[in-house]
Amino acid sequence: MPVLFTARLRLEPLDESHLDGLHAMNSAPEVMRYISGEVETRAQTAAMIARVQLCWAAWGTSWWALVEMQSGRVAGAGAVQHLRREATAPADLEILRSNPLELGWRLHPDFWRQGLASEAARRMAAFAFDNLAAVEVLAVRHADNVASARVMDRLGMRFRGLERWYGKSLATHSLTKAEWQR
């Protein structure tokens, strides 16, 4: 599983050592506002780490912890993963392999508005295009999530409309490899 670097971040494939930092983030209402609308318990975040580890094994890509190198803190989490249409994940993750790849991000509020989501997003896009041979990546957000829309814009993504992903109608943005290379 690849550890990636940016100027300020080390991207570490999620494991149990990230539980405290992830729980601090996922239990903050302002973080979850446009994701599920509900904060996560520590047990739910632990279960998420276990699911993510299955995704890494199945696809060779999933969520990383975004560790701020200066402080050593878990600043957030970022993903390159296969999208799904349904609200819940199928038992057989292989089924999702034919779905497009998405980029995802979330940060603890202590780390907002410092350009870190954009920094992680650029590195994850490079991973998708260079290491996974993706020809296009998507990103989806709640229509009111302006902060996430800005990260998508800064990455050069194009808004392509409301689409059904994760059982919801979500604003969907795309970036092709050719656009990325320009």
Ligand SMILES: CC(C)(COP(=O)(O)OP(=O)(O)OC[C@H]1O[C@@H](n2cnc3c(N)ncnc32)[C@H](O)[C@@H]1OP(=O)(O)O)[C@@H](O)C(=O)NCCC(=O)NCCS
């Ligand atoms: C979305 C999120 C990851 C953005 O992280 P960030 O590190 O603050 O973003 P960046 O610093 O890279 O900023 C990107 C742009 O968004 C702008 N921005 C950041 N937060 C904003 C906000 N709350 N409202 C409006 N614009 C915002 C920045 O000013 C910057 O704009 P610029 O391009 O004009 O310079 C962060 O707000 C977050 O974790 N939110 C909660 C979780 C979430 O919703 N994740 C996304 C799910 S789709």
